[in-house]
Amino acid sequence: MNSQTHSDLTVVRWQRGVPVFGMPIWTKNFIFLAALALTGYVLVIYRQVFGLGAATGLSDGFPWGIWKTFNVMTLTALGSGSFPIGIAAWIFHRRKLHAVMRVTLLISFLVYLTGLLAIAVDVSRPWNVYNLLSVFRWNTTSPMWEVLWCMPLYCLFPLFLENTPPILEQWYYFFPPGRGLVVWLVPIIRKTYPYVVALAYTLPILHQSALGALMLLTGNQVFPLWQTPLLPLLYVWAAAFIGVATTIASVLLCCLTWKRPIDQSIMDELVRLMNWLIFPWLALRLLDILVRGRFLMMFNSGLLSLLFWGEMLFLFVPAFYLRQEKYRNNAYTLFRNCFLIVLGGMAYRFDPTTFAYRPWRIGIIAYYTPSVVEIVISLSFICTCICLFLIAVKRLPILPAPLQQWYGMESYYRNFYPYIQMSGYANTDQHRPSYAD
Amino acid sequence: MSLTRRDVLKLASMGGAAAAVGEAVISPAQEHIPTPPRDAVGMLYDSTKCIGCKSCVVACADANGLNPDTRVDHLHQAPNDLNSFTKNIIKLYKRKGGSGQFAFVKRQCMHCVDPFCVSACPFHALEKDKVTGVVSWTAEKCIGCRYCQLACPYQIPKFDWDAFNAKIVKCEFCKERLAAGKEPACTFVCPPKAVIFGRRDVLLKEAHRRIEQHPDKYFESRVYGEKEAGGTQVLYLAGVNYDLLGLPHLSPDEHPSNWLRWQERVLKYFALPAAIYVGMVSFLRENFREHEAEMDEEHKKTGLMPQL
Numbered sequence: 001m002n003s004q005t006h007s008d009l010t011v012v013r014w015q016r017g018v019p020v021f022g023m024p025i026w027t028k029n030f031i032f033l034a035a036l037a038l039t040g041y042v043l044v045i046y047r048q049v050f051g052l053g054a055a056t057g058l059s060d061g062f063p064w065g066i067w068k069t070f071n072v073m074t075l076t077a078l079g080s081g082s083f084p085i086g087i088a089a090w091i092f093h094r095r096k097l098h099a100v101m102r103v104t105l106l107i108s109f110l111v112y113l114t115g116l117l118a119i120a121v122d123v124s125r126p127w128n129v130y131n132l133l134s135v136f137r138w139n140t141t142s143p144m145w146e147v148l149w150c151m152p153l154y155c156l157f158p159l160f161l162e163n164t165p166p167i168l169e170q171w172y173y174f175f176p177p178g179r180g181l182v183v184w185l186v187p188i189i190r191k192t193y194p195y196v197v198a199l200a201y202t203l204p205i206l207h208q209s210a211l212g213a214l215m216l217l218t219g220n221q222v223f224p225l226w227q228t229p230l231l232p233l234l235y236v237w238a239a240a241f242i243g244v245a246t247t248i249a250s251v252l253l254c255c256l257t258w259k260r261p262i263d264q265s266i267m268d269e270l271v272r273l274m275n276w277l278i279f280p281w282l283a284l285r286l287l288d289i290l291v292r293g294r295f296l297m298m299f300n301s302g303l304l305s306l307l308f309w310g311e312m313l314f315l316f317v318p319a320f321y322l323r324q325e326k327y328r329n330n331a332y333t334l335f336r337n338c339f340l341i342v343l344g345g346m347a348y349r350f351d352p353t354t355f356a357y358r359p360w361r362i363g364i365i366a367y368y369t370p371s372v373v374e375i376v377i378s379l380s381f382i383c384t385c386i387c388l389f390l391i392a393v394k395r396l397p398i399l400p401a402p403l404q405q406w407y408g409m410e411s412y413y414r415n416f417y418p419y420i421q422m423s424g425y426a427n428t429d430q431h432r433p434s435y436a437d
Numbered sequence: 438m439s440l441t442r443r444d445v446l447k448l449a450s451m452g453g454a455a456a457a458v459g460e461a462v463i464s465p466a467q468e469h470i471p472t473p474p475r476d477a478v479g480m481l482y483d484s485t486k487c488i489g490c491k492s493c494v495v496a497c498a499d500a501n502g503l504n505p506d507t508r509v510d511h512l513h514q515a516p517n518d519l520n521s522f523t524k525n526i527i528k529l530y531k532r533k534g535g536s537g538q539f540a541f542v543k544r545q546c547m548h549c550v551d552p553f554c555v556s557a558c559p560f561h562a563l564e565k566d567k568v569t570g571v572v573s574w575t576a577e578k579c580i581g582c583r584y585c586q587l588a589c590p591y592q593i594p595k596f597d598w599d600a601f602n603a604k605i606v607k608c609e610f611c612k613e614r615l616a617a618g619k620e621p622a623c624t625f626v627c628p629p630k631a632v633i634f635g636r637r638d639v640l641l642k643e644a645h646r647r648i649e650q651h652p653d654k655y656f657e658s659r660v661y662g663e664k665e666a667g668g669t670q671v672l673y674l675a676g677v678n679y680d681l682l683g684l685p686h687l688s689p690d691e692h693p694s695n696w697l698r699w700q701e702r703v704l705k706y707f708a709l710p711a712a713i714y715v716g717m718v719s720f721l722r723e724n725f726r727e728h729e730a731e732m733d734e735e736h737k738k739t740g741l742m743p744q745l
Contacts, residue, residue, distance in 0.1 A: 015735075016741070016744050017744055049601075051600060051601060051603065052596075052598050052603070054599065058598065059598070060519075060520065060592070060595050061592065063583040063586035063596065064587055090720070090724050090725070090728070091717065091720045091721070091724065093724065095728065095731070098728070102744075123581050123582055124581030125580050125602070125603060126580065128579060128581075129580050131559075131578055131580065134560075137560040137561050137578050138560065138561075139556075139559055139560060139561050140704065141556065141697060141700065141701050142556060142557055142558060142559045142584075143557075143697075143700065144557060144559040144582055144584045145559035148580075148582075165744065190729075193725060194721035194725045195718055201717055202710055202713050202714045206710055209703075210700075214584070214587075216696045216697060216700070217553055217584075217588040217693055217696060217697065218587055218588055219553070219588075219687075219691055219693075219696060220685075220687070220691065221590065229696070229698075406741065
């Protein structure tokens, strides 16, 4: 409640990324998450030695398990916040949103990284992945090819580069030997930035739609409420608003747990962006079902109807509530509603791959229950993501804060690390790198 | 208004890009009708002739060097479905309630005219032969993503779940035997000639001839595989509903190139992604300068490094 009353009394304006200072990394929760993550990596060895059959609940009737359908096809949507927010900030001049860019870029990078890990574990002939480089073997119209090329490329090139500024900045201020490198690198980054950033907005549009196109080829094996030629468009669109909701929720979570001030105007801007994405998406989805003549299926297909309405309501109700200022201004209701939106969006991305995927066979229904090994490995990747996020957020200038907090951090570092020369603050500093040079 | 050379080039390139995007995305759709290769081979399986002796199952395993799958009773080669030991199987449909109606069905790869697995495979590990139309698998190209299994509407490709060097196992039409001028093992051994080998067009005529000869014998007087999802090279005739034999109902236009039509158009020549990229770069270069000027002002005020 502290942060809330704080933001009620004075208007908070987030100005720049500031490290969370004085926070210990090795907390109880962190150790638990790290232990879970390590357990998963041990089990990865088990999976590699004994094969997919021993480690997973997969069968010929259900060839894709949660590593692909959840960790890759569903979770990467959480990391897609950087492209809608980035496009809004850079192209539509929503300058305020620059303040949260670092958080959303970090989330994107980590989530995609864990997605890549999941693909690497799931693929069962990994020694043939070199085929990505043999041009004459490419099947460029296969959605899988697009995913396999586009996702690593996006994660390891534009997203990686977009995530370097916080590290360079940290070096510049707190690691004097690295300062020369930073001064040399900054002009180069500055020159290439628009090209890299444009790539960072084009690639996710391509591969997030390709993730939807993956299910297109299963044809009528996916229940008609989900299967539509518009699946790629709906997938990439859903990724956009899930990403924004994830960004809001995770920034809020950090602010609430560490009692940091919340900038309401930026939250409003993000919610507006999210709502502009959600309502047309819901309309398009319903329209698509009506046009394909599946109106009655929304009501008479048992559990699948329930699932469908669950998705729709989990998106519609929170988004509708967030139209009211009352719910937006309260950090707790805002967090809760964004969390529900993330859940609803994830359900939409997950359902056609698993619950609504009915492999056609007579008399035999293919069931799939993920094995314990599978679940632990999947969780371990998610824990890896959270651990790395916590380390980065606690050590690097990523979370947005007002300028006073930066000065507070300066005095903190002066007290605890007096040997660090805080020359970045003096206007007389000769080595200060400038993006305007 | 004076045009510099730069402007002209810019305009020309923009026009070119617009034309390419238009050509790829907006131009009227070419109706893509899957057509079998000229010398497409095929099989015709007549369920009413099959006696269920399973000679073909044994011959298939023998010809393809597969270990006999005796996992059910550790004695007989009696797999209960297609699996990583079995590329071909005879199954029995028996009506409940004791009316005595039954039918055998031989399940194997259908060698579709427009195969889902080939469209799905990212590196052409599954390929359709340009002459014979046989769909076969190459180990060096397969990364084991199992997308072929997910995409196949007939649930044919099977995966070696327990092996380290896991393989995709499916009927490859005994392509070594074909190359040696012999017919596939299953058609070669079939005692009542329930499954026969030949050119697809010849077999299709034969199937229609049989239907004409016995108008009431075959289900709906139709050949399964003639039009299903663009057609298959393995054709079926049966006396009972094909659904009951595990052959799904697929309409003729449900072939993969139809499902992926938008995908293909959007990605044609990479014109649209390239156009999006170039458009974004041009916006970003301009806006970057603008936003940067503001950052520099802040930089002057606070003395802090501008943040990207």
